[in-house]
Amino acid sequence: MLLSRKRLLTWAVLPAWVVITILAVPAASRLSDVVEAESSAELPRGAQSTEVAELTPRFPGGETAPGVIAYVRPSGITPADRAEAEADRRALAPIATAAIAPPQPSRDGRALMLTVPLADDDTLTDKAGTLRDTSRAGAPPGLEVRLTGPAGAALDVGDAFERIDRPVLIITVLVVTAVLLLTYRSPVLWLLPIVNAAIALQVAGAVVYLLGEHAGLYVADGMSTILNALVFGLSTDYALLLLARYREELRRHPGRHRAMAAALRRAAAPIAASAATVSLGLLCLLAADMGFNHALGPVAAIGVLCGLAVVMSLLPALLVVLGRWVFWPRIPRYGDAPPARGAWDRVGHRIAARPRLVWIGGLAVLGALSAAALGMDTGLDRAHFLTTTPSSTVGERLLAEHYPGGQGRPVQVIADRPDAASVTAALRNSPGVADVGAPLASTDGRLARLDAVLADPPDSEAAERTVRALREHIPDARFGAGTAAEIDLADAQSHDRRVVIPLVLGVVLLVLVALLRALVAPLLVVATVVASYSAALGAAWLLFRHAFGFPAVDTQVALMGFLFMVALGVDYNLFLVSRVREEVGRTDHRTGVLRGLAVTGGVISSAGLVLAATFGTLGIMPVTMMVQIGVLVSLGVLLDTFFVRSVIVPALALDTGPRFWWPARERPK
Known part of the structure; x- marks a missing residue:
């Protein structure tokens, strides 16, 4: 029945x-x-730049992401160039959220800059594409035209994901299929x-x-x-x-x-x-x-x-x-009959001969790889956000040659309306500020907003120092967008690493304790996974610096890599140790460890290859952060699967003996 x-x-x-x-x-x-697609949706909670973004809808035109069109001719702007920029201004007026100011000429007479205010919503990428296509369509010969600013950057990112999302999935399926065919034949x-x-x-x-x-x-x-x-x-x-x-x-x-x-x-x-x-x-x-x-x-x-x-x-x-x-x-x-003695059974018996020497030597290898991470540079500038140089970055560089460094991405400053005059004066008298726009009143008349153009490029350390100094010396104002947003993003990532990483380790430890009903084994497993992550980070940095040519690691990679590596990497240790626990319940500790490694070695290795291949396909993406996450997680999974889980963890289990299951007084059942 x-x-x-x-x-x-x-x-x-x-x-x-x-x-x-x-x-x-x-x-x-x-x-x-x-x-x-709104850029403000990804800003840190509670940060000044987020507050500025939240207050922006109270101003005419609402929340905007300007598209800045750079017209550059090294020999000097011609009347035909000016006519083209003016024609673009008229043609783009219907999609702008406010009146478009006339093209602004550079002091050296070699560039024009047209700023088009666009709504920062789901239509931003499409409208940015219209800006790019319209401005390039009728450009006179010899005039270089580039779209930059927040809208240009959003378009570059949108194009990158649109081109690659489906191919990545297809390649993932093909790679995983190949691994499975080799595994099962x-x-x-x-x-x-x-x-x-x-x-x-x-x-x-x-x-x-x-x-x-x-x-x-x-x-x-x-x-x-x-x-x-x-x-x-x-x-x-x-x-x-x-x-x-x-x-x-x-x-x-x-x-x-x-x-x-x-x-x-x-x-x-x-x-x-x-x-x-x-x-x-x-x-x-x-x-x-x-x-x-x-x-x-x-x-x-x-x-x-x-x-x-x-x-x-x-x-x-x-x-x-x-x-x-x-x-x-x-x-x-x-x-x-069970399969004959395989490769992992032979590996286990070799480990069992000198388990202490094996795990000490294994940790030494992990330590050497981890040392490479000590010289790691963190924080990619906008120019390296994509693996190829984005068009918006080229435009930003062109503007920097003919205008103040922060012209393409000014800092937005919001203050109470009664403080507008004093804030404006303080900004104009502050070192590192090249220009301050006229205050714009909010629709309710309570707030004022103005743009502060920094003298230095937005991604530079000098610009960061300027914004931090402005926040300290002008406490009545809130600073957002441009360099201010980048500062808040970096600070938030630092906060997230300090808070989330201990939480993840705590969760992993509690799950392992509940599953294994032990304390020593979970502590050792978590420690090895952390060591594996550190080693993978060091190895990945060597690849990023010397093979990929990346100048730094994106601020998001360390946390994302840790999360996926620890949460996923502990899985294979979990499968191994839970099976070892089952086998130890049938026999003695040493035999149980070797049997657990022998019966799980093949399938866990195949699973590790599949997962590494899956994340490895992110390496073909044009987004640097995705490439770095894919490479880091793939390296970490392979390192954990074939070295930490298969060598170090069994060695630790054999060396500690039945104490591996402490505080249990008897062998696991």
């Missing part, structure tokens, strides 16, 4: 997932509709993890879309790419682990349903613990100040839980319905 109910449940699951998938696909295809079995991951992607995309559309969930540019990599990688990993356990149980049980029930009973705990570790670690981002970081946590956690739901329900049903033949040509039969 119980077996009959299981069969009925199996056949009920398949049509249920067919219906869910049919409903999810249309919703997932509309995920881009809820992506918010089966013409059929590799399809199941791919199908499950594809369905998980659709379900996750649909849930995120629905929450973004109807519940106000914030989805930023770039989140869909991270979501794709995370869901595809984790779903495939979980599928590999369940497949490996199911294959084992098929040798022990004559019926497929009983084999799957046993596989789920033994694999559910570590897989669920993995999903809990990753999703709770991601939700720690809710404590972040950065708008992007704060919003990424819930979006990514949704993806993890959707992947878990698919793998733990749809995949078992498919496997049971399809039967043993899906493993062809290596079909597991009831009563078959």
Whole structure:
């Protein structure tokens, strides 16, 4: 009777997932509709620049992201050039949020600058494209025309993501397929993890879309790419682990349903613990100040839980319905002997000969790699935001040659209306300020806003010093946009690293303690994962500096890399140690450690390759931050899979002996 109910449940699951998938696909295809393009949405919570952005709608024209068009002719601007700039001003007037001022000539007579105020909303990228196309269409020969400013930068980023999002997903599928084919050498079995991951992607995309559309969930540019990599990688990993356990149980049980029930009973705990570790670690981002970081946590956690739901329900049903033949040509039969001693069994016995020497030597290697991170430079300027030089950066450089350095991205200053005169005077008398615009009154008459053009380029240290000094000496004003926003972003990232990293470590430790019912093992595992992250960061910096030619690491990479590496990297240690605990319960500690490594080594290595390949595909993106996150996580996963998890952790477990399970007084059951 119980077996009959299981069969009925199996056949009920398949049509249920067919219906869910049919409903999810249309919703997932509309995920881009809820992506918010406003630059202010990603600003740090509670920062001055965020306050300025929030107050901006109270002024005529609302929240704007100006497009600055630079017209440059080295031999000097001609009457035809002036006529072209004036014609562009008239043509672009319908899409501007306010009247467009006449083109401003440079003092050397070689450049014109046209500033077009645009609404900072979901239409910004499209309107910036109109600015670029219109200004270039009728340019006289020899006149260089470039779009820069916030609108130009937004257009560059939008173009980069639009060109690469789908190709990255396609390449990810192809790479993962290749790894699975090499792993299983089966013409059929590799399809199941791919199908499950594809369905998980659709379900996750649909849930995120629905929450973004109807519940106000914030989805930023770039989140869909991270979501794709995370869901595809984790779903495939979980599928590999369940497949490996199911294959084992098929040798022990004559019926497929009983084999799957046993596989789920033994694999559910570590897989669920993995999903809990990753999703709770991601939700720690809710404590972040950065708008992007704060919003990424819930979006990514949704993806993890959707992947878990698919793998733990749809995949078992498919496997049971399809039967043993899906493993062809290596079909597991009831009563078959376990596989012969493999490579990981041999590795384990070599480690067991001198475990203390192995883990000390392993930590020395990690320490040497970590030392490379001590010389790491953090903080990319706008010129290196993309892997190629953005058009807006070229335009900004052109403006810097003919106008004050901060002309393309002035600092916005908001003060109470009665203080406007004194704030204006203080700004004009401040070192590092090249020009101050006339105050603009808010629609309610209570506030005043003015633009302060800095003498130095917006990304320079001199500009940062100027803004920090202005904030200190003019406390009655609030400073935002341009250099002020970059300062707040850097400060918020620093805050997020100090707050989120300890939270993630705490969450990971608690999940491991709950799963293993021990304290020493979780502490050692977390310590090795942190060491693995530090080593990967050092190795990645060497690659960034000497192979990729990046001058620095984006401020977001350290936190994102830590989050994905610790939350994901601990998974493989979790799968290993939970299996070791199970084996130790059947025999002695040493035998249990070696047996656990032998039976999990192959599948965890395959899972590590899949996850590394998945994140590695981010390396083809034109966005430097994404490339750096992809390279860092891939390096970290490979290092953790083939060195930390396979060598250092077993060595520590063997060296500590039964104390590995302290405070348990007896061996685990």
